[in-house]
Amino acid sequence: MRKIAVMNQKGGVGKTTTSVNLAAGLALRGRRVCLLDLDPQAHASLHVGVEIAGDTPTVYHTFAGTKTLAQVRRLVGPNLWLIPSNLDLAAAELELADTVGRELILREATAEMLAHEPYDYLIMDCPPSLGVLTINALTTADEVFIPLQPHFLALHGLSKLLETTALVTRRLNRRLKVSGVVLCMYETGTRLAVDVAEDLADFLSQSDRDAPWSTARIFQTRIRRNIKLAEAPSFGRSIFDYAPKCPGSLDYLGLVDEVLVMEQPAVLPLRMAG
Numbered sequence: 109m110r111k112i113a114v115m116n117q118k119g120g121v122g123k124t125t126t127s128v129n130l131a132a133g134l135a136l137r138g139r140r141v142c143l144l145d146l147d148p149q150a151h152a153s154l155h156v157g158v159e160i161a162g163d164t165p166t167v168y169h170t171f172a173g174t175k176t177l178a179q180v181r182r183l184v185g186p187n188l189w190l191i192p193s194n195l196d197l198a199a200a201e202l203e204l205a206d207t208v209g210r211e212l213i214l215r216e217a218t219a220e221m222l223a224h225e226p227y228d229y230l231i232m233d234c235p236p237s238l239g240v241l242t243i244n245a246l247t248t249a250d251e252v253f254i255p256l257q258p259h260f261l262a263l264h265g266l267s268k269l270l271e272t273t274a275l276v277t278r279r280l281n282r283r284l285k286v287s288g289v290v291l292c293m294y295e296t297g298t299r300l301a302v303d304v305a306e307d308l309a310d311f312l313s314q315s316d317r318d319a320p321w322s323t324a325r326i327f328q329t330r331i332r333r334n335i336k337l338a339e340a341p342s343f344g345r346s347i348f349d350y351a352p353k354c355p356g357s358l359d360y361l362g363l364v365d366e367v368l369v370m371e372q373p374a375v376l377p378l379r380m381a382g
């Protein structure tokens with residue numbers, strides 16, 4: 109089983125779009141996937157058609173210690189489960205300020221869920237910060253995927269992000285590796301996009317062997333800018349449901365297949381669900 113945190117402290121870089129469509133695509137390929145929404149904005153939940161009303165339990169209740177993840181998660185499609193979020197989660201940061209071991213709440217809750225329910229993938233959509241929710245994702249994960257929008261400040265902020273993963277690796281989770289960077293909202297044919305990708309490749313190739321990102325790849329598949337990807341969330345559908353033939357759908361399927369090839373041992377050929 110793979111536990112992947114989709115992380116970048118910048119907003120609007122493609123975290124949620126990547127989390128949801130990666131999760132949906134892996135489910136389409138026959139994997140059992142649990143998508144965990146860790147952003148109080150709850151965009152991932154909305155993207156798969158779930159809007160939380162009233163007292164419906166969310167991942168907030170797991171952080172508060174009143175519900176297990178198994179009591180919160182729900183089936184949202186073939187092979188696809190969601191642990192939803194809502195705005196209540198914004199309070200978690202403050203409420204947990206005095207809680208000892210707050211960085212490990214999600215790891216314990218996840219271990220408890222996985223003891224009873226086998227998933228092939230846990231995909232965590234992180235909020236745009238390096239606060240306690242993101243740290244919880246990093247202590248739970250084995251892998252980090254970083255969505256990056258290749259514009260001229262793209263690499264700015266990356267060192268802070270990587271430092272955070274290094275700190276978590278040292279203190280809380282030795283297994284953690286940054287396994288890949290996903291170039292999102294890619295403008296094909298622009299010099300800038302190519303330059304940023306090259307700078308990033310240089311940076312990664314020069315990294316210290318002990319750094320958690322020393323084996324990170326830039327995924328071959330570039331996620332091109334495609335309006336259908338921006339439309340799909342308002343219909344509560346993944347790109348594969350909303351517009352299966354559009355470039356955005358093809359790009360995310362390409363990414364899904366790259367992610368599947370990384371599985372150890374390789375379990376090709378791939379089959380379509382449903």
Ligand SMILES: Nc1ncnc2c1ncn2[C@@H]1O[C@H](COP(=O)(O)OP(=O)(O)O)[C@@H](O)[C@H]1O
Nearest residue numbers: 119120121122123124125293332333334337338
């Ligand atoms: N490849 C893309 N092409 C066009 N729009 C995109 C693409 N990826 C994301 N978007 C849109 O850009 C905005 C930010 O993306 P999102 O995934 O929500 O970023 P984050 O979760 O990092 O804040 C959203 O409105 C989303 O629909």
Ligand SMILES: [Mg+2]
Nearest residue numbers: 123124147151
């Ligand atoms: Mg988001």
